[in-house]
Amino acid sequence: MTAATPAGASAKAPPRALPGWVATVALLLPTYAWLTLAVFLPLCAMLLFSVLTKAPFGNVHPQLTTANYMVFVRQPYLLDVAWTSLKLGFLTTALCALIGLPAAMALKLGASGRLRSVLFLLIILPFWTNGLVRIFSWTMVLREDGFLDMAVHAIIPSAPSAGILFSQSAIVIGLVHGYLPYMILTCFISLLAIDDSLIEAARSLGARWPVIFLRVILPLVVPGLVSGAILTFVPVIGSFMEPRILGGRVGVTMGTVIEDQFTAAFNWPRGAALSFTMLAVVLAIFATFSGVLRQSAARADASS
Amino acid sequence: MTFPIDRRRFVGLLGLGAAAQFTTIGARPARAAERITVLNWQGYGTDEKWAVAEFTKSTGIEVVHDYFSSEPEMITKVRTNPGAYDVVLCNSARVSQVQAENLLAPIDFSKIPNAAGLAPKLRESPSLVLDGKTYGVSWVWGMTALAARTGKGALPDSWAALSDPANKGRVALADDSTAMIGIGALLTGQDINAPKDFDSIKATLRAMKPDVKLLWSSEDQWNKAFTANEFDVAPYWSGGAVRSIRRYKLPLAYIVPKEGAIGWLDSLTVPASSTKKDAALQFINYMIDPGFYVQWVEKAGAPASAYAAAMDKLPADDLNRVTYKADYLPHLQFQAPLSDDIRQKINDLWEETKAFYAQ
Numbered sequence: 147m148t149a150a151t152p153a154g155a156s157a158k159a160p161p162r163a164l165p166g167w168v169a170t171v172a173l174l175l176p177t178y179a180w181l182t183l184a185v186f187l188p189l190c191a192m193l194l195f196s197v198l199t200k201a202p203f204g205n206v207h208p209q210l211t212t213a214n215y216m217v218f219v220r221q222p223y224l225l226d227v228a229w230t231s232l233k234l235g236f237l238t239t240a241l242c243a244l245i246g247l248p249a250a251m252a253l254k255l256g257a258s259g260r261l262r263s264v265l266f267l268l269i270i271l272p273f274w275t276n277g278l279v280r281i282f283s284w285t286m287v288l289r290e291d292g293f294l295d296m297a298v299h300a301i302i303p304s305a306p307s308a309g310i311l312f313s314q315s316a317i318v319i320g321l322v323h324g325y326l327p328y329m330i331l332t333c334f335i336s337l338l339a340i341d342d343s344l345i346e347a348a349r350s351l352g353a354r355w356p357v358i359f360l361r362v363i364l365p366l367v368v369p370g371l372v373s374g375a376i377l378t379f380v381p382v383i384g385s386f387m388e389p390r391i392l393g394g395r396v397g398v399t400m401g402t403v404i405e406d407q408f409t410a411a412f413n414w415p416r417g418a419a420l421s422f423t424m425l426a427v428v429l430a431i432f433a434t435f436s437g438v439l440r441q442s443a444a445r446a447d448a449s450s
Numbered sequence: 451m452t453f454p455i456d457r458r459r460f461v462g463l464l465g466l467g468a469a470a471q472f473t474t475i476g477a478r479p480a481r482a483a484e485r486i487t488v489l490n491w492q493g494y495g496t497d498e499k500w501a502v503a504e505f506t507k508s509t510g511i512e513v514v515h516d517y518f519s520s521e522p523e524m525i526t527k528v529r530t531n532p533g534a535y536d537v538v539l540c541n542s543a544r545v546s547q548v549q550a551e552n553l554l555a556p557i558d559f560s561k562i563p564n565a566a567g568l569a570p571k572l573r574e575s576p577s578l579v580l581d582g583k584t585y586g587v588s589w590v591w592g593m594t595a596l597a598a599r600t601g602k603g604a605l606p607d608s609w610a611a612l613s614d615p616a617n618k619g620r621v622a623l624a625d626d627s628t629a630m631i632g633i634g635a636l637l638t639g640q641d642i643n644a645p646k647d648f649d650s651i652k653a654t655l656r657a658m659k660p661d662v663k664l665l666w667s668s669e670d671q672w673n674k675a676f677t678a679n680e681f682d683v684a685p686y687w688s689g690g691a692v693r694s695i696r697r698y699k700l701p702l703a704y705i706v707p708k709e710g711a712i713g714w715l716d717s718l719t720v721p722a723s724s725t726k727k728d729a730a731l732q733f734i735n736y737m738i739d740p741g742f743y744v745q746w747v748e749k750a751g752a753p754a755s756a757y758a759a760a761m762d763k764l765p766a767d768d769l770n771r772v773t774y775k776a777d778y779l780p781h782l783q784f785q786a787p788l789s790d791d792i793r794q795k796i797n798d799l800w801e802e803t804k805a806f807y808a809q
Contacts, residue, residue, distance in 0.1 A: 410626075
């Protein structure tokens with residue numbers, strides 16, 4: 147009886163049983179609870195560490211300080227390191243976009259059905275292997291007398307050594323390989339959303355392919371490029387595995403410096419302060435870019 | 451080297467194992483299966499499969515391992531995982547730093563019969579004894595000296611080889627601030643534990659830039675890069691050098707340079723948070739046993755034992771006897787605990803030097 151009553155009541159007035167926001171909250175709760183636990187709280191702890199003199203483990207009694215944030219001023223060589231990391235981020239992101247966008251277009255325009263699934267699988271395949279394994283495979287390819295060197299010498303026996311392990315190029319190759327799939331996938335999703343009739347309309351109006359690409363496809367694929375760029379740029383400037391293993395002597399980035407603060411120097415406060423400084427730099431870069439993008443979007447809207 | 455010696459030793463070990471089993475069974479007839487966790491460098495004695503099997507067979511105590519790739523990482527792990535570890539390898543120079551946070555338990559030597567055989571100088575090293583209590587059992591000692599590829603002309607006899615123009619692009623430095631600043635201190639005639647002239651060390655390390663090909667941080671990485679002919683000269687751990695020669699037949703010579711080398715003493719410690727301290731001490735007792743040491747040297751290669759008589763049980767031409775010559779000892783500067791101020795300076799200087807190498 148008691149069980150039947152609410153069922154009957156809800157049958158009478160189903161739309162008003164729950165306010166809309168309750169459902170929204172209920173659906174979002176697991177996500178936000180998880181994010182609070184796994185991201186927000188650790189981040190708060192790190193923020194606290196960054197203003198302490200010592201990491202508060204064991205029986206140490208740390209004091210509050212802002213000295214950790216002054217490290218860029220006191221040790222100006224870190225500015226060069228930060229600039230190296232940003233350059234690495236821009237270069238890797240640009241290369242990912244240059245390679246990823248054509249690949250995404252090939253998937254959208256040139257392939258369909260079974261072929262598309264196969265190509266998709268090939269793009270996602272690297273995700274199935276451990277990142278460290280992928281990087282170590284690159285060391286075998288790129289080193290002197292490695293696979294690349296052997297291939298070059300098989301074609302031109304007199305060529306100089308093509309081993310490029312322990313260089314900036316090696317780091318960029320490793321990073322592009324690691325983050326390219328993100329760019330392809332985000333661009334592909336943006337391209338899928340483009341209505342084919344838009345392209346047909348442009349062609350029927352006499353536009354050639356370069357014009358269609360520049361005036362129709364590119365503006366519509368910008369959101370995909372932007373999310374791909376964010377997914378690439380942020381991890382790249384914090385990367386430490388690729389620079390360390392593929393970079394050798396030249397592999398010093400903000401990622402490796404921050405890692406050293408945590409694992410080698412045991413200076414968590416300074417590591418945390420460096421991380422938050424880089425976070426601020428990244429947010430500033432995105433704020434600038436999103437401002438520029440919004441303005442150009444507004445201009446495009448106004449002109450159309 | 452010859453079969454009869456091996457067999458004699460083998461029989462002796464059998465007897466030793468049987469005796470150990472007998473005493474354990476006598477003491478605790480109904481031992482519940484226990485499991486201890488050891489925190490150590492990977493491939494550094496405690497995780498030799500045969501040793502763990504032998505220990506488990508004679509005591510019923512299971513041994514699992516966790517690893518660290520730098521000493522600060524070890525401290526981080528002990529600090530942040532109370533109760534997780536029962537035996538922790540700790541460089542004697544780090545013991546006071548770890549104990550400053552009361553992370554270690556004092557060693558009850560009455561439960562380690564083998565401790566009587568440890569060289570008194572090492573057992574009572576000032577780095578291990580704090581306020582009259584000993585917090586680490588001296589286990590093995592060794593050095594950080596210079597390794598060079600053989601068959602490339604005259605072998606170097608000085609740390610200056612790391613900045614010699616003849617070795618352009620053929621040097622691998624250790625990505626370890628205390629080791630590298632220590633080498634800088636040796637080259638500039640300073641105390642490795644309390645250098646005063648950091649500027650001259652900085653200049654000395656910067657002069658190595660044209661020679662530096664890569665920085666290594668693990669023995670495995672050292673061996674892989676050396677095998678791939680990435681470098682010819684590098685600072686290296688003595689234990690690693692012996693293993694590389696013995697196990698991988700790498701063409702390298704291990705040299706104590708004329709400026710001296712950095713000596714270290716590794717101890718086995720028991721975290722205060724361990725709930726299986728007796729089992730941990732049993733494992734430590736096994737680890738300092740000359741029987742284990744001789745097998746470790748023969749099967750894998752090991753640093754010098756802190757157990758005084760253990761070295762004498764090795765054959766006269768053994769690689770370990772050649773590597774750890776008694777003549778070297780006066781040339782070694784042993785690592786001691788560093789003050790917070792000096793350690794920070796050392797870390798900062800190395801970080802800055804690495805950034806300089808990268809430019």
